[in-house]
Amino acid sequence: MLRVLLVTDTDKPIGDLRDALAKLGYDMLAEPATPQALHRVVERERPDVIIIDTESPSRDTLEQLAVMNATAPRPVLMFSHDANQQLIRSAVNAGVTAYLVEGLASERLAPILEVALARFAQEAQLRERLTLAENELAERKLIDRAKRILMEQQKLTEPAAYAALRKRAMNQSVKLAEVARQIVALAQAQDRQD
Numbered sequence: 001m002l003r004v005l006l007v008t009d010t011d012k013p014i015g016d017l018r019d020a021l022a023k024l025g026y027d028m029l030a031e032p033a034t035p036q037a038l039h040r041v042v043e044r045e046r047p048d049v050i051i052i053d054t055e056s057p058s059r060d061t062l063e064q065l066a067v068m069n070a071t072a073p074r075p076v077l078m079f080s081h082d083a084n085q086q087l088i089r090s091a092v093n094a095g096v097t098a099y100l101v102e103g104l105a106s107e108r109l110a111p112i113l114e115v116a117l118a119r120f121a122q123e124a125q126l127r128e129r130l131t132l133a134e135n136e137l138a139e140r141k142l143i144d145r146a147k148r149i150l151m152e153q154q155k156l157t158e159p160a161a162y163a164a165l166r167k168r169a170m171n172q173s174v175k176l177a178e179v180a181r182q183i184v185a186l187a188q189a190q191d192r193q194d
Contacts, residue, residue, distance in 0.1 A: 001025060002113075005047035006032040009054050009061055017053065017109075024110050035061035039068045049075045049113065052096075056082035062094040069095025075120035077112065097123075139177040146180035149187045 004026045008014050014032055022028050033041040035058070042050070054061065057080060065076060075097045083101045091099050098116040143165065150161040169179040 001027045002048040002117075003027045003029055003046070005029045005041060005045060005050045007035060007038055007050060007052040008032045009035050009052075009058060014053050017051070020109055021051075026113075035064045038064045039071070042068050042072050042074065047074060049077070049117065052076065052078045054078065054080050054082075056080060056084075057087065057091055062090055065091075065094040065096065073120075073124070075116045077116050139180075142177055142184060143180045146183040149183055153187075 004021055006014060006018060006021075006028070018028055018032075029045045029047055030041075035052070038050075038061075052061070052065075057078060068074070069076075073095060076095055077098045077100065078091055078096045079100050079102075080091075081101065088099050088101075097120045098112060100112065143162075146165060147158060147161040150156055150164055151158060154161075154164075156164065165176055165179055165183075169176045172179065
């Protein structure tokens, strides 16, 4: 059962939305949160999905979403009456998964939520793959830098420097990147002393 946090920055009641989601089988968390309390409530309640009902998302709302998305990303659905394209782009950049510019018809909620959840899961996989690729690239750069240091200090060829790195990594039972990090750190320390 998905835990849903409702967020509103309007004075209009959202009891109908709350009731519709409960009828669909979603676990509704506490009272609706305000955008200013979003980050704190998300950390405390750990919802699976966030639904924001707004006339037009304010800059404060978008800033709070961006902070939350950076530290505790969640699928976010935003229902708004504002169809401004720049505002929609800003909302998506802040972490909104789905932005809907119509009224909240209860029969549309379940499919909209499912699409948002699927989209969020896909984006999470892409973020994970990007992080992995960035880490691999950083490790390769570190290993290349360590090879250059060994080549300069010990007058080795590139294959010989790589072999020396591998041998050291096997002897220490650590990853090649960790040995490279040690060599680069040692070289930097020596440069500072000189």
